[in-house]
Amino acid sequence: MTDARTQIQQALDENDVVLFMKGTREMPQCGFSSRVAGVLNYMNVAYRDVNVLADDAVRQGIKDYSDWPTIPQLYVKGEFIGGCDIITEMTLSGELDQLFDQKEIAYNKEAADKIREANA
Amino acid sequence: MAIEAHEIEALIRASFPDAQITITDLAGDGKHYAAEVVDESFRGKNRVQQQRAVYAALNGKMDGPDGQLHALALTTKIPD
Numbered sequence: 001m002t003d004a005r006t007q008i009q010q011a012l013d014e015n016d017v018v019l020f021m022k023g024t025r026e027m028p029q030c031g032f033s034s035r036v037a038g039v040l041n042y043m044n045v046a047y048r049d050v051n052v053l054a055d056d057a058v059r060q061g062i063k064d065y066s067d068w069p070t071i072p073q074l075y076v077k078g079e080f081i082g083g084c085d086i087i088t089e090m091t092l093s094g095e096l097d098q099l100f101d102q103k104e105i106a107y108n109k110e111a112a113d114k115i116r117e118a119n120a
Numbered sequence: 121m122a123i124e125a126h127e128i129e130a131l132i133r134a135s136f137p138d139a140q141i142t143i144t145d146l147a148g149d150g151k152h153y154a155a156e157v158v159d160e161s162f163r164g165k166n167r168v169q170q171q172r173a174v175y176a177a178l179n180g181k182m183d184g185p186d187g188q189l190h191a192l193a194l195t196t197k198i199p200d
Contacts, residue, residue, distance in 0.1 A: 068168075069178075070192075082168055085194050089195075
């Protein structure tokens with residue numbers, strides 16, 4: 001129990017952006033995880049992916065940590081930002097850009113604009 | 121194990137009696153749904169807080185690998 005919690009805390013302490021997801025950034029194993037990883041990949045954000053399917057304790061642990069029932073979960077500088085639906089909305093509204101600006105996370109603004117153009 | 125759209129609506133309705141609730145079955149398998157909940161009580165809350173309140177209303181139906189509800193694409197809004 002504490003072991004999963006320690007792993008989670010360590011991942012959040014050591015990385016500005018962390019995505020807890022099903023599968024890996026190269027090979028997502030769920031459409032929702034794939035969508036969020038795809039946005040981050042496309043926007044060229046540096047992030048750590050944690051595959052919850054690799055460890056059941058982490059899979060449950062991260063839900064307890066955030067009091068949030070679903071995967072994926074995106075964290076920026078230790079703060080839980082949201083799941084797939086929230087990240088999708090924030091990407092399309094430009095709020096994700098604002099968040100990255102505020103938290104000083106590097107990303108490709110042009111790519112973010114392209115996502116919005118494609119979904120306009 | 122599956123769940124019916126009206127059961128999801130009833131669960132949400134119990135916590136948000138005046139909300140406008142729209143449930144859509146995404147895959148036709150009784151496991152993947154989209155829900156839109158429009159409610160005045162969301163005012164002043166961020167999206168995480170709004171959606172957490174809806175998840176809480178689902179009473180653990182999404183919990184665990186054997187949860188009845190595999191996926192719920194959730195949208196929360198404040199009435200215009």
